[in-house]
Amino acid sequence: MMSCAESPSRQYRLLLGVTGSVAAIKIKELVQHFQSHDIETIVIPTETAKHFIHLDDSWCSHGSVNQMKGPCYFEDHDEWSLWKTRGDPVLHILLRDWADMFLIAPLDANTLAKIAVGLCDNLLTNVVRAWDLKKQKPLLIAPAMNTAMYEHPLTRQQLDTLTNVFGYREIPSIEKTLMCGQTGIGAMASVDTIVEEILKFIPIVCQ
Numbered sequence: 001m002m003s004c005a006e007s008p009s010r011q012y013r014l015l016l017g018v019t020g021s022v023a024a025i026k027i028k029e030l031v032q033h034f035q036s037h038d039i040e041t042i043v044i045p046t047e048t049a050k051h052f053i054h055l056d057d058s059w060c061s062h063g064s065v066n067q068m069k070g071p072c073y074f075e076d077h078d079e080w081s082l083w084k085t086r087g088d089p090v091l092h093i094l095l096r097d098w099a100d101m102f103l104i105a106p107l108d109a110n111t112l113a114k115i116a117v118g119l120c121d122n123l124l125t126n127v128v129r130a131w132d133l134k135k136q137k138p139l140l141i142a143p144a145m146n147t148a149m150y151e152h153p154l155t156r157q158q159l160d161t162l163t164n165v166f167g168y169r170e171i172p173s174i175e176k177t178l179m180c181g182q183t184g185i186g187a188m189a190s191v192d193t194i195v196e197e198i199l200k201f202i203p204i205v206c207q
Contacts, residue, residue, distance in 0.1 A: 011040040012202050013070075015099040017124045020048025023106035023144040023188035027053050030105065031060060031071050033195045039202075042095065043073040044124045046111065050075075065089050068098050079123045092126035101137060101201060102127065105171070106144030106188045109155065116158035133167060138201045142171040142194055147184030171197050 014034060018024050027043065034041045043060055045053060055062075055073050063072035065082060079091045104111070104124070111125065120129040131139055141162060149155065150173060162168045171194055176187045188194075 011038055013098055013100045014039050014041045014198065015095060015102045015127065016041050016043045017102065017104035017107075017127070018043060018045040018049040018053065019104065019106060019108040019111040019124070020046055020051065021106035021108040021144040021188065022052055024049045024052035026106075026188065026191055028059055029191050030194065033191060034198070035071065037195070037199065039198070040070040042068065042070045042098070044095070044127065045073060045075065046122055046124055047076060048108075048110075065091065065094055068094070074123060076123045079126065092123060092130050095123075095127050096130050096132065099137065101198070102131060102139040103142070103194070103198060104128075104140070105142035105194055107141045108143075109145045109149045112141075112143060112155070112158050112162075116161045136167075138169060139166075140169045140171055140197060140201075142188050143173045143186075144188035145173075145186050147182060147186045150184075150186035169197070 016027070016030065018027050024045075031041050031043065042063060043055070045055065060071045060073050063074045063078070074091060074095065082089045082091050114121070114125050115128050118129060120126045128139070131137070143150070143155075143159065145155070159170060163170050171189045173185055174187050174189055175183070175185045177183045
């Protein structure tokens, strides 16, 4: 499949992984910002992320492997319903090859831990595990969790694994009043900050 660099006339392609943090309520806003910058987006929600977001055709339709065109989304059951026998599409590979970049926002503590040790038990983590590090396509993470979870020693250890060992880019969490009512570090970076970070990479990939 052509890269953005090989076909500069096409839209830049972004996978947006969404995990089970209340910050997932910002996803529609993120997608709309990406659209305004001519970034084609496919959303991959975990099952717990769907507790916080409402996916419908008004802003993000259910995707099709026959015409992978954003904004759209693919769910866990799509991975298994597509593959019946040898030669059938493998969705996490198709999505990996389609994308120029992968952003996981928000990245909750559970999925962070899974990725850090290589678990891949859903569509999102399968794409991450299959992400080809040799091709150096950017993978960005925006952590979001309760302050006590964020300050747990395992969190920094796992984030360091993702950034220092795997080469992923972290969009740091911020301090604010969280949905639980407590004030502290752990909130997902603002939509504007995330969009700014994504835009920094587009000229690098598409030049």
